[in-house]
Amino acid sequence: MVWKTLARHFISRPAAPRTADAAAVAALRKRLADAGDAKLGRSLAIRHVAAGSCNGCELELRATQNLIYDLTQYGLSFTPSPRHADILLITGVAARNMLVAVRQAREAMPDPVLVVAVGDCAVDGGVFKGSAAITGGADSILPVDLVIAGCPPTPAQIVEGLLALLEAHDTGPRRVKRVRE
Amino acid sequence: MNVLSPEDWQAHSGKFIALWTDAVYAYALYQPAELVVTPLVEGAYPALPHKGAAWFQRLAHDTNGHTAIGAADTRPAIEHFCAPDGTAPWPEFSRPAGEGIHQVAVGPVHAAIIEPGHFRFSLRGEEVLKLEARLGYSHKGTLALIRGKSPRLAARFAARISGDATVAHSIAFAHAAEAALGITPPERAVYLRAIMAEMERLANHGSDIGAIAGDAGFSFLDARFAWYRESICSAARVAFGHRLMMDMVIPGGVAGDILSGGMAAILSSLQALENEIPGLTRVFEDYASLQDRLVGTGIVPPELAQAYAAGGFTGRASGQNHDARVTPGYAPYENFGIDVPVEEDGDVAARIRIRLEEIIESIRLIRDMLANLPETAIGIALPTGSGTALGVAESFRGPVWHWLNIDSGTITDVFIADASTLQWPLLEFAATTAILADFPLINKSINASYSGVDL
Numbered sequence: 001m002v003w004k005t006l007a008r009h010f011i012s013r014p015a016a017p018r019t020a021d022a023a024a025v026a027a028l029r030k031r032l033a034d035a036g037d038a039k040l041g042r043s044l045a046i047r048h049v050a051a052g053s054c055n056g057c058e059l060e061l062r063a064t065q066n067l068i069y070d071l072t073q074y075g076l077s078f079t080p081s082p083r084h085a086d087i088l089l090i091t092g093v094a095a096r097n098m099l100v101a102v103r104q105a106r107e108a109m110p111d112p113v114l115v116v117a118v119g120d121c122a123v124d125g126g127v128f129k130g131s132a133a134i135t136g137g138a139d140s141i142l143p144v145d146l147v148i149a150g151c152p153p154t155p156a157q158i159v160e161g162l163l164a165l166l167e168a169h170d171t172g173p174r175r176v177k178r179v180r181e
Numbered sequence: 182m183n184v185l186s187p188e189d190w191q192a193h194s195g196k197f198i199a200l201w202t203d204a205v206y207a208y209a210l211y212q213p214a215e216l217v218v219t220p221l222v223e224g225a226y227p228a229l230p231h232k233g234a235a236w237f238q239r240l241a242h243d244t245n246g247h248t249a250i251g252a253a254d255t256r257p258a259i260e261h262f263c264a265p266d267g268t269a270p271w272p273e274f275s276r277p278a279g280e281g282i283h284q285v286a287v288g289p290v291h292a293a294i295i296e297p298g299h300f301r302f303s304l305r306g307e308e309v310l311k312l313e314a315r316l317g318y319s320h321k322g323t324l325a326l327i328r329g330k331s332p333r334l335a336a337r338f339a340a341r342i343s344g345d346a347t348v349a350h351s352i353a354f355a356h357a358a359e360a361a362l363g364i365t366p367p368e369r370a371v372y373l374r375a376i377m378a379e380m381e382r383l384a385n386h387g388s389d390i391g392a393i394a395g396d397a398g399f400s401f402l403d404a405r406f407a408w409y410r411e412s413i414c415s416a417a418r419v420a421f422g423h424r425l426m427m428d429m430v431i432p433g434g435v436a437g438d439i440l441s442g443g444m445a446a447i448l449s450s451l452q453a454l455e456n457e458i459p460g461l462t463r464v465f466e467d468y469a470s471l472q473d474r475l476v477g478t479g480i481v482p483p484e485l486a487q488a489y490a491a492g493g494f495t496g497r498a499s500g501q502n503h504d505a506r507v508t509p510g511y512a513p514y515e516n517f518g519i520d521v522p523v524e525e526d527g528d529v530a531a532r533i534r535i536r537l538e539e540i541i542e543s544i545r546l547i548r549d550m551l552a553n554l555p556e557t558a559i560g561i562a563l564p565t566g567s568g569t570a571l572g573v574a575e576s577f578r579g580p581v582w583h584w585l586n587i588d589s590g591t592i593t594d595v596f597i598a599d600a601s602t603l604q605w606p607l608l609e610f611a612a613t614t615a616i617l618a619d620f621p622l623i624n625k626s627i628n629a630s631y632s633g634v635d636l
Contacts, residue, residue, distance in 0.1 A: 048294050049290050049297075050294075050295065050296050050297050050319065051297070052297070052318070052319040052320070052321050052632075052635075053296065053319065053344070053632065054319075054341040054342065054343055054344035054347075054632045055295075055296050055343055055344040055345050055630065055631070055632050056341070056344025056345070056347065056425055056427065057344070058294050058295055058296060058344075059344060059345055059388075059425070060424070061294045062294050062388075062407075063407070063410070063411060063414070065407075066404070066407035066408060066410075066411055067404055067407065067408050067411075068408070068411050078294060080292035080293070081292075082290075092319065093321050095318065095319055095320055095321055096261075096262065096320075097259070097261045097262075097269070097317055097318045097319075097320055098289065098297055098318050098319070100269065101289045101290050101297065101318070104290075105290050127326075127337050127338060127341060128321045128322070128323070128326065128338075128341075130326075131321055131322035131323075131325065131326055132322055132325070133320050133321055133322035133325075134321055134322065151427065152344065152425070152427075154418075154424060
């Protein structure tokens with residue numbers, strides 16, 4: 001069994017790496033340049049906050065960490081603590097009962113922070129738009145930098161959306177200055 | 182409708198499932214599908230003595246303003262902004278009497294990628310003496326949004342009661358709408374619904390079992406089971422166009438037929454899962470360090486499961502044999518027969534064993550149904566009728582109940598009871614049979630829905 005698996009892996013080719021949508025990268029790059037944000041680098045920690053979702057987006061967010069999508073290979077990882085997170089990833093309708101918690105999570109994060117809304121509910125309330133129990137969309141709580149739409153978005157769409165953040169930050173090869181004494 | 186006097190309403194015995202109110206009556210639902218009502222008097226009704234009634238009575242107060250007279254538990258359920266000045270203060274979390282007791286607060290923002298809820302543990306050292314869950318954080322006003330819409334439009338909300346059980350909730354909603362309007366969907370649609378429901382069960386059972394092993398530090402099982410969930414979701418996408426099969430089940434039938442290549446994709450994902458299940462089960466049973474974390478952890482005693490009429494694998498791991506696919510039962514399961522596994526231990530390990538057995542049963546059901554798929558239409562148009570009816574479906578967690586009142590094609594009132602409502606109190610108890618570090622395992626092993634009870 002092990003030998004069969006080894007042999008199969010030996011002759012198979014790895015899947016092509018995922019890439020970000022070029023238009024999303026260009027828009028995001030402009031947005032970040034306009035905001036004059038400090039650069040975060042290519043290894044980003046994500047703090048996820050569910051603000052009134054149906055659990056569909058959470059299932060697919062978790063799936064981005066499995067063997068197939070392997071989000072970590074791109075330098076993106078989920079962190080339990082907001083204290084060392086770079087990205088605040090919000091799912092759900094922005095339920096009124098979650099407003100305080102979302103703001104507290106944001107305040108606990110060190111600047112600069114990128115805010116990403118994942119799923120149609122986090123974009124504008126989705127099908128729940130107009131309910132009295134919600135404020136409707138992540139941008140009703142905080143300014144949002146990137147939206148990844150879908151109900152729920154597939155893990156591939158989430159990975160490609162998040163890669164746009166990395167691409168937008170990447171302003172060419174970095175030159176390291178050597179200091180001689 | 183069985184209208185009872187207040188005394189008979191309170192004295193009514195049976196396995197209580199749900200309670201709700203409309204403008205005129207308070208409704209109580211008992212197994213297998215017995216509905217009794219009592220008239221509201223000045224917006225109030227007598228509280229029921231059943232253990233499971235507390236959350237429903239609190240919910241009826243928050244959503245409809247109706248009071249349960251004599252209720253012991255009057256805490257707000259989903260209305261957090263309950264102070265007179267419109268703010269949302271923290272409630273008082275009572276702590277057990279005694280020395281050296283401290284509290285640990287967790288949530289609503291959790292460490293993992295899960296839904297929001299607050300847990301307040303009262304501890305002596307590591308020993309959990311009491312757990313109180315505060316829910317309502319994902320309250321979206323779903324019931325209010327469903328009122329005033331046609332069943333076809335409202336199906337979108339039913340599909341989003343709980344995203345992991347979207348197919349089961351859609352089926353229960355369709356059952357209620359179809360019963361209220363007096364129609365029967367075509368056979369092929371009924372089969373396709375059941376195939377989707379069983380695939381949903383496979384995906385959730387697999388990923389939860391893996392996640393429990395992952396929390397016990399066993400990432401190999403987590404990775405393998407996550408891979409199987411992925412292969413089932415991918416097959417669902419090929420067969421039905423959506424990984425979670427959301428919005429596929431609609432009142433009157435299904436939204437689309439199984440796509441070309443779908444059957445092959447489903448069968449190959451089932452084959453891969455079936456081939457590896459014996460090996461993975463052996464890993465579960467053979468590793469002493471893993472068994473040490475799972476056996477005897479988070480016990481739900483059979484008496485407690487019975488008092489709450491717990492359904493699903495949580496009930497079945499604690500001696501309850503209820504399965505809505507069998508009683509009251511619905512099409513097409515009567516053509517296939519279901520083997521309902523039951524255990525008595527009630528711990529995390531027993532819940533995993535039940536779910537592993539249900540995986541094998543679901544694989545068999547999907548294969549049988551695909552092989553016997555009837556050649557009929559996949560849906561019929563809904564008439565613009567009136568009626569009141571209940572609908573049920575067995576989600577991977579247990580039975581989900583939908584009650585609809587339709588007037589001239591428009592839904593005038595609705596109630597939805599997820600299986601989780603009766604499982605949250607069991608989680609609160611199970612946590613007190615272990616230490617704090619075991620809570621993530623216990624929580625995942627029951628996996629009650631937040632969105633499903635917050636509505």
